[in-house]
Amino acid sequence: MSIVDKVIDRRLLLKGFLVAGPTLAVAARLDLQPAGATIPGVGTPMYEEHSDFMDEYIQLSQPFLYDLLVEIxxxxxxxxEIPRMEVGQGIMTTIATMMADNLDVPLESMDVALSKADPKFQDSQWTGASNSTRMLWDPVRVVAAxxxxxxxxxxAQQWLLPAATLRTQNGYVIAPDGRKLSYGALTAAAATVVPTDAPRLKKPDEFKLIGQGRTRANTKDIVTGKATYCMDLTEVPGAKPTIPAVWATHGATVKSVDNAAEVMAIPGVIAITPYPGYPEQNIPGGVAITAETFGIAKKAKNALKVTWSAGPMDNLSDKQIDDLLAGIQDKCVAPDLGEGVIDANFRWPYVSHAPMETxxxxxxxxxDKVEVWSGPQIPITAVRNIAKVLxxxxxxxxxxxxxxGGAFGRWLFHDAVFQSAQISKLAGMPVKFMLMREEDIKSGRTRPVSLHHLRATIKGGQVATFEHRMACPEMxxxxxxxDIVSHQVVTYNNNGAGLWFFECAGSGNVPYNFGxxxxxxxxxxxxxxxxAWRVVYSGQVCSANEILVDELARLLGKDEYQFRREYLMEDKQRRVLDMVAHEGQWGRPLPAGVAQGLGFHQEYHSLCAYLMEVDTRGAEPRMTRCTIAVDPGFAINPTGITSNMYSAAHDGFATVFKAGLHIDNGATRESNWNDYKWTRMYDSAPxxxxxxxxxxxxxxxxxxxVGIPAAAAAAANAWARATGKKARNFPINEYGA
Amino acid sequence: MPTINFTVDGKPVSVNADNNEELLWVLRDRLGVNSVKYGCGVGLDGVCTAIVNGQAVRTCITPVGSVAGGHVTTVAGLSDGEHLHPVQQAWVDNDVAQCGYCQAGQIMSAVALLNKNPHPNDDDIDKAMAGNLCRCGTYFRIRTAIKQVAAGKYAPGGEAKPTANTVYYAK
Incomplete structure (x- = not known):
């Protein structure tokens, strides 16, 4: 059952022809008048079970999703133009492939760009919650049709033939007798013609490009140094390198700049600009230094003396934060039913998103105008905030x-977009704004620290109860x-929105029959x-759940794989688990100190299982082998899916063994890769x-x-099986267990 | 400020800069060479790696004065027009890059490794690539690509398969 079939029953109209001259440049809109026939087969299915919050948003966003700019x-x-962000996840390639296949053109004939922030999309122009391919699947098919x-x-008009006798292929319309006209030759006439035949969606068995693995669209640019990232732009010639000095402690504000004249005297320094940020949305203020080069700006930053106000959490360090969270955490309430109880307390630390491009x-x-070149994942919010505040x-x-150059959720907020606009306005000059790594980690956003109390009880030889009580700083x-509704809700009740997201996304779902x-x-x-940090809440929640699943299996004297098979609720879940166990040779003999670990996760209508082997005999644990099975629902680019799943293996490994920030009297202790550690080649599986x-x-x-909770759990479970210890306090390389 | 002469990707350059200025910022901000990127500024993630006189160096901690009279090669200098270096070709064919930001540095470290040791084993790769961080987690494909080059799978001068063209920042 589809939303278009069942709920909306509207006709899709094409509007906005001739937007770019005498060519077929289409912008399709959903006509809000209930009329006419729907296009069969279009629409987000209405899931009876496991409906996640994206299902709801895809439905809410329907009026805004079809207005795609495509020009022949x-x-x-x-x-x-794709109304999304490319951050390495590969959507420009995936969605261009979807369009090329449905339009019957060669992929190499496409020029693909990302849409500017555009109010016509309202809040549906957002990249997050793994939504891009899901949300644009139907709109791309419909617009192409x-x-x-x-x-x-x-x-048909030109040849005086019935349209139904013609077919399309490789950028041409082809007549029954073999005559061909290129789309380009037809584009002017196509812009004004009124088709009498309904558009026909391609069927899956007609796809030629979808389902085939392919390399990402700009990979050649990347390997030849031609890929253009934000700081490589030359659009604004006068924009000079600008970096911030940031607060001493979180939430502090600038009281005074104490040696501005001295720093201005450094050759090459152009301006020193204190800026307030946007404290209402936790976008830090600071002191911006503009110079001829970033190297000079950095020297000036190091020489700059700033007096900061006290911050709101100067009395808080990790210990006090943990106590505070333990104080609000719900208690586990299940009584001991007499056949065994597992109680486990997990702690995940603050972690930085730390994309390679800061x-x-x-x-x-x-x-009368502000222009910003950047890449927020939700640009409409940046537009609104810049307009309102500036x-x-x-x-x-x-x-x-x-x-x-990467995001991992860091660009859901538009911090640098806002800050650069504010600095440019205050300084009265264009700026090329960049956080150096130290400021990116010290003032940047984080996945917040979290405490988790889990309890499971046994009755009748079965798992009878399963509780998970999480506490964390408010996301x-x-x-x-x-969408605009949730935007208002989030503004007025951020905590409530978090609880709702927690419930509706992957975290609230324990996929096992645990009573x-x-x-x-x-x-x-x-x-x-x-x-939000790549896989929200569930990165901590479901990883901890999967660690407890292993421990429950062992408590009941069962094999960790067989135990999962027994308690998983659906065949499609068992299918990925069986696949990973088979492909990864579950149970194969390994030396003492080396072990296999399993993890399962499902979210956003994809399912996966990881089987990781970890060698604990060296100075630090090493991932030595990693096997992944994934059910992506419908695979558009298997090569890109594999990239994302490999990526998740390394993120999961990092959060379990290596990465963690500390808060000392209101300040983040870590500042660069020497103390903020991440997975490296020597950690990664050959x-x-x-x-x-x-x-x-x-x-x-x-x-x-979807891969991250399963990968993190597989890493922790392998380590636990190799060492006989329990994984509780992350990162393990710091805490030892 | 002294005038410092060296070559970048085979072309002679001349720049007025303090000898102690970091090569990275001289390349990017004074010479407009954007094929080296900033990652950490302290030689910890290898994003800014280039090859100077045959050695892989972190340009963010290399004083420009130290390359006077020398030859700097960035990832843009490996290829010859459409024709790719075997390491670049291996990167394309294995779809190594995800966000791509660290890959210029990864490729230069791999080229330096293979120049010194044409047949590296896993330990050699671990050591040579230890200083190059990738947040997307592309290590397995990097390792695979290096091994394939070592096995002689790619001749110089290959071309990437045609695909969609990426427009950076819609006009």
Missing amino acids: KPDNRVYF KLRAHLTAAA NTAVAHATA GYAENQVVIHIGPR DLRHGLG VKAVTLQQHVLAVPNG EMSCHIVPNTQAQPGGIGE
């Missing part, structure tokens, strides 16, 4: 979007969650800037493989995040 150029190239209908109608933005603010109308704020979701199940969250506001289940759905699930 006279030279037969296709220009396509409409375009083909117009091109075919134009050719926060960067180029900004040029003038009296005194512009929303249509005076232009945000250009290009691919970024900052004020960037919005994809009575309860998963709850309590949050408390703290000043350390935080935000043997990896990813096995993809044949399509199980008619549409793709989300794939960018």
Whole structure:
């Protein structure tokens, strides 16, 4: 059952022809008048079970999703703007492939760009929660079908043939006798023709590009140094390197700059600009230094003396934060039923997103316009906040979007977009703004620290109860969650939105038949800037659950794989588990100190299982082999899916063994890769493989995040099986257990 | 400020800079060479790696004065127009890059490794690539690509398969 079939029953109309001259440049919109026939087969399925919050948003966003800009150029190239961010997850490739296949053009004829922040998309222009491919699947198919209908109608008119006798292939409309007209030759006529035949969606068995593995679109640019990241832009010639000095402790503000004249005298220093940030959304202020080069700016920053106010959490360090969280944490309540109880307390530390490209933005603010080049994951929120706080109308704020060097959730908030615009306005000059790594880690957003109390009890030889009580600093979701309603809700009740997200995304779902199940969250506001971090809440919750699953299996004297098989609730879950156990040779003999570990996770309508082997005999644990099985629902680019699953293996490994921030009297202790550690080549497995289940759905699930809880659990479980210890306090390399 | 002469990707350059200025910022901010990237500024993640006189160096901690009269090669200098270096070709064919930001440095470290040791084993790769961090977790494909180059799978001068063209920042 599909939303279009069942709920909306509207006709899809094409509007906005001729937006770019005499070519077929389409912007399809859902006509809000209930009328006419729907296009069969389109629409987000309404899931009876496991409905996640993205299902709801895809439905809420329907009016805004179809307005895609696609232009057929006279030279037969296709220009396509994707209203999303590319951060390495590969969506430009995936979604371009979807468009090329559905439009019947070669992939190499496409020019793919990311849309500027555009109010026509409202809040649906957001990249997060693994939504991009899922949300755009139907709109791309529909828009492509409409375009083909117009091109075919134009050719039919020219040849005086019925449109139904024509077909499309490789950028051409083809007549029964073999005559061909290129899309480019037809584009002018197609822009004005009114097709009489309904658009016909391609069926899955007609796909030629979808389902084939392919390398990412800009990989050649990347390997030849031509890929353009934000700081490589030359669009604003006068924009000079600008970096911030940031607060001494979280939430502190600038009281005075004490040696501005001295620092200004350093050759090459151009400006020193204190800026307030946007404290209401925890976007830090600081002192910006503009110089001829970033190297000079860094020297100036090191010489700069700033007096900061006290911050709101100067009396808090890790210990006090943990006590505070323990104080609000719900208690486990299940009684001992007499046959065994496991109680386990887990702690995950603060971690930084730390993308390789730090926060960067180029900004040029003038009296009546502000333009920013950057890559926020939710640009409409940046537009609104810049307009509101810096005194512009929303249509005076232009945000250009290009691919970024990683995000992992860091760009859900638009910190550098806002800061660069504010600094440019205050300094009266364009700026090329970048956080150096130290400031990126010290003032940047984080996945917040969390405590987890789990309890499971046994009765009748079975798991009878399963409780999970999480407490963490309140997750900052004020960037919005994809629609205007939730945006308002999040603004006024951020905690409530977090609880709802927690419940509706992966965290609330324990996929095992464990009798009575309860998963709850309590949050408390703290000043350390935080935000969603790749796989939200469930990164901590479901990893801890999977560690307990292993321990329950051992308590009941069962094999960890067989135990999961027995308690998982659905065949499709067992399918990925069986696949990973088979491909990864579960139970194969390994030397003492080396062991296998399993982890399972499902979220955003994808499922996966990891089988990781960890060698604990060296100075630090090493991932020696990693086998992955994944059910992505419907695979569009298996090579890209594999990239995301490999990526998750390394993130999971890092959070279990290596990464953690500390808070000392309100300040983040770590500042660079010497003390903020991440997975490196020598941690990574020389043997990896990813096995993809044949399509199980008619549409793709989300794939960018689902791997992490399973990978983290597999890493921790392998370590526990190799050492006989219990994984509780992360990162293990610091705490030893 | 002294005038410092060296070559970048085969082209002679001349720059007025303090001898102690970091090569990374001289390349990017004074010479407009954007094929080296900033990652950490202290030689910890290898993002800024280039090859100077045959050695892989972290340009963020290399004083520009030390390369006077020398030859700097960035990832942009490996290829010859459309024709790729075997390491670049291996990177393309294995779809190594994800966000791509660290890959210029990864490739230069791999090239330096293979120049010194044409047949590295896993330990050699672990050691040579230890200083290059990747947040996307592309290590397995990097390792695979290095091994394939070592096995002679790629001749110089290959070309990448055609695919969609990426437009950076829509106009």
